[in-house]
Amino acid sequence: MSRPLSFDQVTNNLEQILADPSTPLDVHLLDKLGAEVVAQTDHGLPKKLIALISRVLPVLQEDPSPVATLATKVAQYLSFSELQSIDPRIDFVAGIRAGSPAINTLVLCLVVKASESPNHVAEVARNADLVGSIVELWLSTDDSGVSQAAFDVLWSLLEADHLVSNNANGGPKNESLQNGPMWQRIFADKTIYRLLFSICSLRTVGQDGQISARQKTVAQGRLMEFVVKVGSVNWNVISSSHFADVESTFQSESLLSFAALQMVDTSDLLLHMTLLQFFRQLLEINAPGLHYSPSKAPSSIPTFSSPSLEFLITNSLHRKVINYYLDPSTLDPATANFLAAPVMAYVSAYAALYPNHLLQEHQEQLDRLCSRILEGFKIPSAQWAHGPVPVGDLDILASxxxxxxxxxxxxxxxxxxxxxxxxxxxxxxxxxxxxxxxxxxxxxxxxxxxxxxxxxxxxxxxxxxxxxxxxxxxxxxxxxxxxxxxxxxxxxxxxxxxxxxxxxxxxxxxxxxxxxxxxxxxxxxxxxxxxxxxxxxxxxxxxxxxxxxxxxxxxWALLVPPALTVVLPYLFKQPPSYANFVAGGAGDTESAVWRIATAKYDALVALQSAVQKMESSTGSLDDIKRTLKRRVAEGPMGAPNQIGSRIEALEL
The missing domain is CATH 1.20.58 (Methane Monooxygenase Hydroxylase; Chain G, domain 1)
Known part of the structure; x- marks a missing residue:
């Protein structure tokens, strides 16, 4: 095992800071050691360094980022068990609650290692203060990078717990989730469960320990992302009541109803757009698509539907969003243009994910939908060429x-x-x-x-x-x-x-x-x-x-008129060489020529593959097959004897 040359110098600098916090940090030495530490480094050194850094960070009087960066680099060679064995024990909770994004990120980097072992997941889950601190940090921090890191840690622990519980129980997903210690900590610990509501609710603005209204709107977006991910794993976890007194305090029946119905002030345009996106993401959960198997759906769910769609329908959210599209006058004219995109994205997702459910609508409703798309297509010819084109209407049509x-x-x-x-x-x-x-x-x-x-x-x-x-x-x-x-x-x-x-x-x-x-x-x-x-x-x-x-x-459609006389000659034709273009902008032209040539070649290969499977009693396909084989063999840029002239053109 190797010992980095700068290790002793760095530890001396850190020990001096412990003795006298006003001692300046030698950033150059820290960077040097970070570059020297490798997997073959003496295994005892990273533990010693992490232990020292954990004592230095609370007293450090300057930017802790260089120290945190070094610790993150060193910690990658340590397991969670090794981190836990460090004496004195690392205070993860203090690190999570530190007001420094660098320290927060470092501690999260250490905690996420617990997801590698079910025993360590359970150990983290038993620490209510630690889990609660991570939840608070995730929802409350102004640093988006730290928030994402905290979310990733929570989800890694939940995911690891979910997989282990499923394998151990071998039972229904719902039961296994309720038995997982990490899932229990978040959804069966009243204090932590309440955090999901109180931090994100605008009703608690101004109360002791609460973040500002602006910060709460950010937290709401984070919670909606969490609800979608959890619901994708188990719908009952988000749609069922866990603590009725907590939920009723926020006029809700579940975490889902809080996020979808009570949490967001739709007068906030950005949050209204986020809420519509949230509805669209909910649609994707357990969507049947073109297929439907009753054995995979609860008996209470109608044919061609899903629990998520039924929730949206029952609470009049689905009809409201559909009507936003069918009758834009129901929207505030000042915000209609901004809400149009997420509204149309929702309609498009619904049509694509629930085609049979859509087709059960009354004929009048389906005709309104087609008429609305036709209305969007009533634009001048020049606009179809240069834009803006009705992208949302086109997406709905294609769905x-x-x-x-x-x-x-x-x-x-x-x-x-x-x-x-x-x-x-x-x-x-x-x-x-x-x-x-x-x-x-x-x-x-x-x-x-x-x-x-x-x-x-x-x-x-x-x-x-x-x-x-x-x-x-x-x-x-x-x-x-x-x-x-x-x-x-x-x-x-x-x-x-x-x-x-x-x-x-x-x-x-x-x-x-x-x-x-x-x-x-x-x-x-x-x-x-x-x-x-x-x-x-x-x-x-x-x-x-x-x-x-x-x-x-x-x-076959390309082998008969009218495609036969225009598409096949185009595909067989040699791609244009660079000599076809005047001097200037050769780089851009080269890129365009190559991209178009390769796209055309892909189409040729696809056609050759399809034609090879065809049979013709008259032998009328023989010439086409031979031409396709020759053209495909030439490659994207055409016959080899022509490539030289193309290169020479570039040198002119």
């Missing part, structure tokens, strides 16, 4: 169930068809790509929800895959110049973000997850009556007569 869009088209309310194919914007391209791509392919070809339910659900992965194909043909029928416009945008290197988004859309179509409905009966049994999809005979009317049978896959 809506595709079967709903197909159904809304029967009444001329399909917002998808209102998106212009020219001019193009990166946001519109991403929206179109998501819709045309279809749902993420499921490993199980049999829809879980269809297999377990008595009848067809409003939508499912297979229904969405069929609807995405239908929507592609409907859009192409309404915008016959779509593919020409896509290729035109892809070739404008000066607008590289739009060009790359155009190429990515091509790739999304190539890799699309589409399904063809074999018969009218198949269409009727795939979705519920209101959202029954059109049969193949009806869909075929959307394509040119010369096309014959419509493509069954996204890759």
């Amino acid at each position: 809506l169930p595709r079967v709903m869009l197909v159904e809304s088209g029967k009444r001329g309310l399909n917002p998808l068809l209102a998106i212009p194919s020219k001019p193009l914007h990166t946001e519109t391209l991403m929206c179109l790509g998501k819709i045309f791509h279809g749902p993420t392919p499921s490993e199980d070809a049999m829809d879980i929800d269809q297999a377990i339910s008595k009848g067809p659900n409003p939508t499912s992965p297979r229904a969405e895959a069929a609807a995405s194909r239908i929507l592609y043909f409907q859009y192409l029928n309404s915008h016959p110049g779509f593919w020409s416009n896509i290729v035109e945008a892809a070739e404008i290197i000066a607008m590289q973000e739009t060009a790359i988004a155009s190429i990515n859309l091509i790739k999304r179509v190539v890799t699309a997850n589409w399904t063809v409905l074999s018969s009218a009966e198949d269409a009727r049994t795939l979705t519920s009556g209101r959202f029954t999809l059109p049969t193949e005979a009806i869909i075929s009317q959307l394509g040119p007569a010369s096309q014959g049978n419509l493509p069954v896959s996204g890759a």
